[in-house]
Amino acid sequence: MMIDKQARYLQTHEWVRKGPGNAYTVGLTAYAIEQLGDIVYLELPPVGKELQKGDIFGVIESVKSASDMYIPIGGKVTAVNADVPDNPDMLKAEPYGKAWMIQIEASNPAEFDGLMDAAAYEKFLETEAH
Amino acid sequence: MPSNQPKRTPLYEKHCIAHAKIVDFAGWEMPIQYPAGIVQEHLATRKSAGLFDVSHMGRFRISGNQAGAFLDYGLTNYAGGLPMGMSHYTILAQDDGGAVDDAWLYRFESDNYILVVNASNKDKDWKHLQSLKARFTSVVLEDLSESLAMVALQGPQSEAILKGLLTGGALPEPKRNAASVAALAGHKVFIGRTGYTGEAVCFEIMVQADKAGALWDILLAKGAAPIGLGARDTLRLEASLPLYGHEMGLDSEGKTMPILACPTARFAVADSEKKEYVGKAAIQRQLAALERYKKGDFSDSSVLPKRIVCLRITDKGIARQGSPVFCQGRPVGVVTSGTSVPYWKYDDSQTITEHYDQRSVALAYVDCQLTAGAEVQIEVRGKMLGAKIVKRNLKPGAAAMMAVFE
Known part of the structure; x- marks a missing residue:
């Protein structure tokens, strides 16, 4: 399963990575995308929206269901990737690359260090699968 | 087991x-x-x-010289008039005009019928048919599932x-x-x-x-x-076909949906006055209501207060089962099934291409006065999505593949 070694993770399968610059980039993991199946609709927040860690920042819908997405790190939304809602197929190909979802100006960067790292997330996925 | x-x-x-x-x-x-x-x-x-x-669906064989008479009594369509080598849509009705299940009846051979029922209702259907069988002594009911x-x-x-x-x-x-x-x-x-x-x-x-x-x-x-x-x-x-538990059975409030609230069910109900069948009195009241509605008379909507309609979502977003439906700010019903479906694109000469797109469609159980052409709103996560009632989202017949968006 594809994983980004630099990113940190939530058990709900969102990832967050440092950069670009002082911002943090947020997306959904390859595992989550595979579990959801065909993605047909994506709703992302507007630029400027203030989010607390754990808030719902968007909704991702497959043919079968709608799922909330949670923000791993609190702060203000500074950029939204408008390409992804227009072309959800890119989530399958590049969940950690071109299919990033939002960028955040973190209000408390220390929150990042408290998240699961790639190794811990991989271990978590093993328990999830069994 | x-x-x-x-x-x-x-x-x-x-x-x-x-x-x-x-x-x-x-x-x-x-x-x-x-x-x-x-x-x-x-x-x-x-x-x-x-x-x-x-x-996984249930398959029952009904045979014996009273098989046709028994099926006429237990099902809404005219089984006695089903020729050999034909099949039809039919419904196991309750006395109150609700559906035990919807089903398909085949007559492959002259002396027996096969009834195909929903997997989720199979045990209930079997008991229902057994309970009706008492007055038909020479009927043999077998589970071939x-x-x-x-x-x-x-x-x-x-x-x-x-x-x-x-x-x-x-x-x-x-x-x-x-x-x-x-x-x-x-x-x-x-x-x-x-x-x-x-x-x-x-x-x-x-x-x-x-x-x-x-x-x-x-x-x-x-x-x-x-x-x-x-x-x-x-x-x-996409073809607006009903699914028991969504467009038939109980509604979102747990109340029985009248069979003819679902337009497809009309094909399962015999016009014939020839037969006595379970649910006949209630279904005839529903037929009378449909006749009045056809003439624009909605003065008495007690029998069929709501009907199943087909929706095309005009805004971006997906309606799901349970999403409330509004018309001019007034609550009028609820979505019974909804998702995004893919469709092939056609070129100017009506030839299918290699390209496809997605569109958001739904079925909903709404106020009986709302018909094709009406604009409604569907509440999804606190936002209102625009939608239009359409006759169907897919053309029937030879051009069934052609997705329409009229």
């Missing part, structure tokens, strides 16, 4: 070999999708041919595939609902020109359970694509 043990159809191993994602559906371990995924499976059915395992498997082959290439495999008998002719006994690659089969996809070219095939795997493999080898329950649902929803 413990009732919580999930059941498997004779094709379960085939689904595993094909790397299907297996889910529990009505107590059965069934493929929800294969590696191609719901969208590609839906599109394959519309463009070529899709193969479905529908063995285990001994007879069932697959559906749907889509424009289906007929060519079956023709190439025919070793005896003939395909059902000439049109939809015809039924025949034939042999495919040496296996005796019962075939109906029926289905649950809205495809004009469609077949459902019953075969002895121990021959199902061989038939499945041959149909795949001839080019059919395996289709899971996920795409089965998007295909039926």
Whole structure:
């Protein structure tokens, strides 16, 4: 399963990575995308929206269901990737690359260090699968 | 046998070999999708041919010289008038005019019928039919669900595939609902020109359970694509076909939905005054209400306060079962089924292309006065999505593949 070694993770399968610059980039993991199946609709927040860690920042819908997405790190939304809602197929190909979802100006960067790292997330996925 | 043990159809191993994602559906371990995924499976059915395992559905054989009379009494359609080599849509009605289940009745042979019912209702249907059987002493009711498997082959290439495999008998002719006994690659089969996809070219095939795997493999080898329950649902929803538990049965408040609240059900109710049947008095009141509505008279909507309508979502977003529906700010009902479905794009000369897109469609149970053309709003996560009531989202008949958005 594809994983980004630099990113940190939530058990709900969102990832967050440092950069670009002082911002943090947020997306959904390859595992989550595979579990959801065909993605047909994506709703992302507007630029400027203030989010607390754990808030719902968007909704991702497959043919079968709608799922909330949670923000791993609190702060203000500074950029939204408008390409992804227009072309959800890119989530399958590049969940950690071109299919990033939002960028955040973190209000408390220390929150990042408290998240699961790639190794811990991989271990978590093993328990999830069994 | 413990009732919580999930059941498997004779094709379960085939689904595993094909790397299907297996889910529990009505107590059965069934493929929800294969590696191609719901969208590609839906599109394959519309463009070529899709193969479905529908063995989880219940199959009852009704025989004996009172079989026709018994089915006339227990079902809403005119079973006594069903010619040999034909089939029809029918409903097991309650006395109050609600549905125990909807079903398909086949007459492959003169002296017996096969009734196909929903997997989730099978035990209930069996008890219901048994309870009605007392007055028909010479009727034999048998459960063939285990001994007879069932697959559906749907889509424009289906007929060519079956023709190439025919070793005896003939395909059902000439049109939809015809039924025949034939042999495919040496296996005796019962075939109906029926289905649950809205495809004009469609077949459902019953075969002895121990021959199902061989038939499945041959149909795949001839080019059919395996289709899971996920795409089965998007295909039926695009074609506005009802699903018991959504558009029939109990509504979101737990109240019985009158059978004729669902427009498709009209095809399952005999016009004939000839027969007495369970639910007749209530259904006749529903028919009278429909006649009044047709004339624009909505002065008495007590019998059919709401009806199932087909919706096209005009804003970006997806309506789901349970989403409230409003008209000019007034609550008018609720979405019963909704999702995003893919459709093939056509070029200017009406030829199918290699390109597809997605669109958001739904069925909803709304105020009886709302008909095609009405604009409504659907509440999804606190936001209002615009939607329009349409006659259908898919053209019927020969151009069934052509997705319309009128």
